[in-house]
Amino acid sequence: DIQMTQSPSSLSASVGDRVTITCRASQGIANFLAWYQQKPGKVPQLLISAATTVQSGVPSRFSGSGSGTDFTLTISSLQPEDVATYYCQKYNSAPLTFGGGTKVEIK
């Protein structure tokens, strides 16, 4: 099965900083990658599908890139409301594996 590895597992950044989270697949998955945001105590929410398609209603500071095995979620200017854990998920084929998550905090 394809493994999904996120890095870092946690980060602390200042408001306004550019934040980059990486997700690596152990085999190529084309662009079949989604990103989710889970705020503390809340339900996960879909941010990005097809590696780069930002969902309606998601702030424009969020963007995704990558294809094949290496993917990136970028927050261009970190805001206090972005404190959350972020997960990638592959969906090229079952199993529909999630990455281990990246916890983002404000410094």
Next chain:
Amino acid sequence: EVQLLESGGDLVQPGGSLRLSCAASGLTFSNYAMSWVRQAPGKGLEWVSTITASGGSRYYADSVKGRFTISRDNSKNTFYLQINSLSAEDTAVYYCAKGMYSGTYYFDYWGQGTLVTVSS
């Protein structure tokens, strides 16, 4: 507005069984695959199972294969997860989620979750 409402979570003894339900509204339920995703306390998300729109295909994580059964009743806009032979490792919040098809599925709507606790 799409709404998903889980029910059925409970405190269960090891080896026990439980059936979770997820009632959907605000969508043409029979058009969409539906899934279960779980999250153990303090841990990350783990995909559990997916059932296609017609119910004709079902997919399971290796960790639950043979113990969990997903099903759906399109006439009731509801799908289910029968979970058997529970162990402490199955303790988690179980979310139901609507699938968007592309390759397989990602999840665009999630329920609030139902807590399954396995303990003696």
